[in-house]
Amino acid sequence: MARIGVFICHCGENISATVDVAKVAEEAAKMPGVAYAMDYKYMCSDPGQTKIIEAIKEHKLTGIVVGACSPRMHEATFRKAAEKGGINPFLCEIANLREQVSWVHPRTEATTRKAIDIVRTIVNKVSKDTPLFPIKVPVTKTALVIGGGIAGIQAALDIANAGHQVIMVEKSPSIGGHMSQLSETFPTLDCSQCILTPRMVEVAQHPNITLHTFAEVESVSGFVGNFDVKVRLKARSVDMSKCTGCGTCWQKCPSKKIPDEFNAGLSYRTAIYSPFPQAVPNKPVIDRANCNYFQKGKCGICKKVCPAGAIDYEMEDEIIDIKVGAIVTATGFDIKHTDFFPEYGYGEFKDVIDGLQFERLASASGPTSGEIRRPSDGKIPEKIVFLACSGSRDKAKGIEYCSKICCMYTAKHAMLYKHKHHEGNAYVFYMDIRSAGKNYDEFVRRAIEEDDVHYIRGRVSRIYEKDGKLIVKGVDTLMNAEPVEIEADMVVLATAVVANPDAESVAQKMHISYDKHHFFAEAHPKLRPVETNTAGIMLAGACQTAKDIPDTVSQASAAASKIMGLFSSDEMTREPVVAVVNRCMPPLFTTCTGCLLCLEVCPYHAIEREEIKDRRTGEILKVAAKVNAGLCQGCGTCVAFCRNKSIDLQGFSNQQMLSEVVALLNKPF
């Protein structure tokens, strides 16, 4: 006979303000199988837990029900207490009296009655509970880092420095990401490449890091500690082992009119190219879509001139299989381009550029060697207008969120321009200045007060070209909403930060969730900001939401430390709430028919075919389904699907669930 203990928590006043907790405990004591019931102000506190532990020992309890907050909150706490009291932790169940009762109802008798009903269902469930034991899963101590921007670089270095193997996959020919394109960084104005490139080199030379550039993740299967990942190594058409990076090929390549992605389209590159001089690895790839040899079948100059014989036109994509224990998703972001703005000329005006293009103009390694010049005629602009919030915080454009970095980089841009051209005029149209961060507001003030940047609070309705000038029509809301018109030589739009175009398909490959803007979703917005809902997959950087470099680096290190924690033991412990195919005596072995239709149903591909064999002869006696406990997430889809109830969910068995329903239906009135 079950001896169940019921512990009703007041949760301070959270529960007791609307539920008559003493009455609940009193009624619980009368329920069949209940040997002891009590109520207490804070069950989760140390004295509260001690009361549970002592009651288990004193009353020889076989199971306990804690009527408290959501099991998401303190189930683990109370299960630990149950274990300390000497019973299996899975014989402790939570009746959610806070979220499901006190928080959603006023103080009435009915509220207390509902609390009693919920306690009754859980008491009935506990009477059907069986002891469960955690599942141990081995851990592959290799991490996969997807994306080679600053987020990926930081995470990879942290994990590798802790002594674990790291595989980094970057889709473009070089690592470095957006940070390698930046000129100077706020709020210190130190050169972006100077602080980034040593880290890029460190990644390439680190004995624990395997780097795959020009590669993409094809598929991810498996589960935390044991992911199987297929990586497509795209055909570089250049043999990395032979190439010395001498650069003869790209000097001789005749296709020279391809917009250069690294310079944000402000200059041209060749078909065989290395994205930038500090690229890691500094070895070229052939852009087959723009290569004469691949498109028209003739040319072959690079092959002729290559002194190392490294050019290989026959090279094909290669798919490699890797096994990893955890994954850092650091796939970065994209920005809206000027063609997104009809009111600012649909990208037709050459001198209306986005922030990233301005970075390239201001960068010493950029197309103008750091001279800020107009893309249209190469003249030095005398008046530049910067528009913050271009697209961001604009419901009409479908982007309600703040892109976070624009206020800061706009101040930086204006400052860089003023530092280079003291006589020039810089105007900034802004909605609000959001400069929260260490030394951030000081930086903006410096732009306004010391560098004489004109800040105008208002938005710009239209930009048009007139006599080689850009007419910017806006409003100054701090000056009685007076219209403002500026004849500018150049306009820089601080365009919205958006998710990568392929973010959705990446998320689907990884089985992680994402929001409506295709930014990846964290497991909890406050308490688990670097983990995803899929165990073992972490987030770092702007693939989660717009972030600046310090935030990105912090999150990358946090992701790395989560993974180091995971790798700190050889085995991982998992909750045993998994589906199990039943077993019984021969000749039946299991009631499973082996129809295996459930294989298709499982969203985690956790069900496999099992052959039950005679131990001596090896003869197959039965074919049945088998649930891989490591992969199973306990969703229960297969349980609902199985025709003859051969699969059951541990901890939520059919028997247990029905006992809850029965407790509700058979309640005494």
Next chain:
Amino acid sequence: MKLLQNKVAELFENGTINLMIGFKEALTKQPVPCFIEKASEIEQLIYTKDCKNNLSVYLHKPEVKQAGKIGILANIATLRALVQLTSENQFWDIEKTVLTVNDKEEVIVFSDMEEVEAYVQANFPEFSEEDLKLLDYLESLSREDRWKYWTEQFSACIKCYACRAVCPMCYCPQCTVECNQPQWIKTSAQTTGNLEWHIMRAMHLAGRCINCGECGRICPVGIPVHLLTVKMNQDLFKEFGTKSGFALKGDYALNSFKPDDKEGFIK
């Protein structure tokens, strides 16, 4: 007939089969199943248009499986059942040789299940007119009258489970109705239990029933139980375009998701 018998004799002779499941004449108009274990018994083997039984149901029996190499004389419904059962991974433990007699009275010995699949797809049967007529009539009734019709029908059910025994798709070693931890379905022959049983059976056969109609034919109290699954099949084809017993790589509506599903049933 001689042609068929010769073919089967040949299969026995070259050791392709140890057991032949076919039909023999009976006192009734309709031929009955027969099991031929040696060549001398082949004479009784016949095949006519009246051979209606779905013989694939016997392939689940352990005593039949023991033969190891089994020949089966299949009508079109049986062929569909074999295709469906193959898609449900049921024949891993036997070697079977499938025979049929086509419209031109030619005997076909299929060399593998792919050939059976192709034959089934080329000769895919329509729903029987009689069934469609009754279904149309039931559709024309109001919801209440239809419910009345079925409750009346089911009230006659004596829970003999003949419908289950004759069904080639009901091969579970332990049927849900026999699960008693917890007891899902009342086993006594009374209205609620009967209703639960038939609804559950219809749900479990949705998208799997191959329309042989055996359950309706066998019912000792004459309930047209097969109409439930016929209706299910109609609806599944309408909503998801799936046909049971049609492809070896099963296209089972209940375990698959297609982005272009109409989802017209969600209202």
